Amino acid sequence: MDRETNQGQSRQLTPEEREIRRRKLKRKRNFRIAIVVIGFLLIISMIVSPIIIFAAFRVKTFSIEGKVPYTNEEIIAASGIQQGKSLVFADTEEASANIEKVLPYTDNVVITKKLPSGIIIRLESTEKAFATELSNGTFAMLDKNLKVLEYAPEIPEGITLIKGAIPIKSEIGECLAFVNEVTKDDEETETGDRTFSLILEITKAIAENGMKDIDLIDISTRSNIHLIYQKRIVLNLGDSSEISSKLSLGQRVIAEEDTISLTQSGTVNLTVAKKAYFNPSDPDDIKELVIFNGGEWEEDEKKPEKEPSDDETTTESDE
Secondary structure (H helix, E strand, O other): OOEEEEEEEEEEEEEEHHHHHHHHHHHHHHHHHHHHHHHHHHHHHHHHHHHHHHOOOOOOOOEEOOOOOOOOHHHHHHOOOOOOEOOOOHHHHHHHHHHHHOOOOEEEEEEEEOOOOOOEEEEOOOOOOOEOOOOOEEEEEOOOOOEEEEOOOOOOOOOOOOOEOOOOOOOOOEOOOOOOOOOOOOOEEEOOOHHHHHHHHHHHHHHOOOOOOEEEEEOOOOOOEEEEEEOOOEEEEEEEHHHHHHHHHHHHHHHHHHHHOOOOOOHHHHHOOOOEEEEEEHHHHHHHHHOOOOOOOHHHHHOOOOOOOOOOEEOOOOO
């Protein structure tokens, strides 16, 4: 019989109390069984679900959006995503990087999944914009992001030469990497990453300011960075500070001078903040032009510096 003890005394449970206790015990037993069943079902689902997903969502179709100089078959093969493989586990970021490396004339590759079985590849084309000379005498052709597109024995017309940086890595499909600059005391003065950033800053400033016909970017001396325009005008930027604003002002000077003459040569001094000085000169009297055009510049035979003449013009920034 069910008995209940209270302060040392025992008494027999009433039928109602026994029924209540029985129901409580039954609920506890049912709860334990439910926990076991749910746990078992979760384990089964963890095992079975990936199999179902893998079997149900397989790559069947590819959609290519964008104009690039490659066939759809080349793009799909470069992505590394294979037809019949799991759509769920396809690594779209890795596939995008693969395409841009294997097919260098592609840019801004974005890959998305479309259930139940589609892959959409959106991409753009890129083109040659810059070049830099390699240690073997050939030139690496670069796009706006300094990605190596191809190698060439010489620089095509309309391509800007980047001078003064030493690439230590120039693999097709990847951005240039530069050697660290080191002083005679073996103290690192500039990292390769900073060299890359400096060049990229200059090239982006050129694009942002709508500058065309830039033949040379020379960063050989970081305190005397200069550009050459149409093989006749040198833009002296000085150091790497405020490059974008300097080039914006330099573009204004070039536009003003071109309205006067499309053959005038000279130098634009942009080393003073928010000011530009244009000094018209004969090309043979401008060291940077002489060297760029393949001539030799003898320091001891250099003509003496001229005093500012009435021909020199000054332009100030509106900022």
